[in-house]
Amino acid sequence: TQLLEQSPQFLSIQEGENLTVYCNSSSVFSSLQWYRQEPGEGPVLLVTVVTGGEVKKLKRLTFQFGDARKDSSLHITAAQPGDTGLYLCAGPASGTYKYIFGTGTRLKVLA
């Protein structure tokens, strides 16, 4: 069974702090997506990483795909209350069509 484990599960920080969320698997993924979901809404796609070692930046968010394409990280610089939400990694496990979601990281940024 291919799983995507995210850590930490919960994170509560003060505005202006930095944080990193991790997404790990024992399986290789052909790509990974990161989503953010606000309460009562569907997940919104943030980014797709495809190449091992790839780094993508989206304003204050930095996404990295591990060299072996088994893990990914999301780093937020100077977090703001608007960053609050459930962060999900997801992707199609290599060699299959099955799309798997991570366990999720719930972030709360306090003003």
Place this chain on the structure above:
Amino acid sequence: EAEVAQSPRYKITEKSQAVAFWCDPISGHATLYWYRQILGQGPELLVQFQDESVVDDSQLPKDRFSAERLKGVDSTLKIQPAELGDSAMYLCASSLGHLYNEQFFGPGTRLTVL
């Protein structure tokens, strides 16, 4: 900007009743997904369609859940009879179905079974 549409947004029903959810994917998206999400957890795939065909329904409780996408466009997910444990957010997503499989989600239907 193209969006995935879902209705209703909220549904309250009593156990043993039938409920149905509707999804209209982004135009041109061949792949459609129905997910169930328990509060605070990641979405769990219920069924995946490629055009009008079911690709994966291994996690769909087939004794009470059914899904169809008759013309390969919009889709309906039905629960009959609803049980208390079915209370959750039901999400629909669509994708072009290409290699990277980026999915675009609708706003979801929040189901409460009393």
